[in-house]
Amino acid sequence: MPGNNSRFTWKIMMFSSFNGKQHSSHEFTVGPRKWNLVMYPRGDGIGEGNSFSFYLNASDYMTNGPKTKTMAIYKLRIYDQLKRNHYEIKDEHLFLDDSTVGQPLLLPLEELNNISRGFLVDDEIYLGVEFFRISNN
Template identity: 30%
Template sequence: MGNESNKKFTWVIKNFSSLQAEKIYSDEFVIGGCKWHLKAFPKGNNSSNHLSLYLVVADAKHLSFGWKRHAKLSLTVVNQISEKLSLLIEIKEFWLDEKIPDWGLARVIDIGKLKSKNGGFLVNGEVKIVVEVDVLEVIGELDVPEATPADWVDVNGFQVLRSQAKSVKRIFERHPDMALEFRAKNQHFRTTCMNLLLNLINTLCQSLQDLSIDDLGQAEDTLTYLKKLGFEVDWLEHKLEEVKEKKIEEEIGEIRMQELEKELKDIEALMEKNKEELKDLEKKCLDTKALLKKEKAKVLAARAPPLTLDDVV
């Protein structure tokens, strides 16, 4: 789950110690009119004992030909006991393009230090990452053009972009009581919460191949957060459970497929071995037939007409 504000985005990684995926992604966020993700390697990328973090251009494959982004960023691994002990890493200016769609560090913080019981970086199973992105130049179109007052519309008390209005209206048409218990008055916070809801729905609309169990775990955390705020989202919880069940079925099926593929290879190898053995047996059979033929000839020769008296005397 994550929250964005101006040039900063905060990513709270839940259940960090139990993550099994090689890499995980944050929710999508927008800074400088560009869509981004954070990518993390909990067990390290080319460095087995350090957390790796990268800023990633979202949907890079779908951007117009020749796009480029010039930026600089800072990464902070937040110490949740003492802010003064937080680890801040500033990265100098860099360019991103089709060939290099992400930028970051393979060695951010030692895993042992990160997981230290009283170190303050891992608290209640959570690791908190703050990224600040300064977009210096964009070649190509912005993902999200700078919004003007005319770009915003009110839907059931939520200020949303016109591009989101149709989706939000459809949600309220089907679930009119969804936000009756949501009491927040701050319009920016209300918009942020609606964006969380829309991002969650977008996550569930992805293909199973593009989702991991950890992604769905983070979606579940987002859903829990929205429920605590007063959103009535039981309908979404049911859909999330359906997607989780399908994902688990897919993973079990993939494991079973791998087992069957191995079994099939073993059978084919055994058949090939039996073919070779059969060839040897066929050759042995032919050799034996040839020997039998010779022996028959000898026997027939031995059975020539018996000797006569003249032959004997």
């Protein structure tokens, strides 16, 4: 189990000002790895132009020893700031070296921008990941 550092929340202010294709959170450590979240505000791949795309990226290992595979069971989350009806997707993945996994079609842009859904409030959005289990193979 990852212990007390099993959640990471990324607060993004002035969301509408993001002009580039992708944006990444700063790195954080859970288990033996460094991670970061990656978002594509206007979609990526098959979601480009119609969906919010959201990914978990496994960065370099923390240790200097031999690199091993890391199994992670986690949940990616877009926080509903009004009703706490968060949009979540639970997944598991065997991370090899540095890899990125996620959803190019996570949430339609129409839903993301719908004020009543509470994902974007005062041009701020909260994204997160929660790890349920991490183990090295």
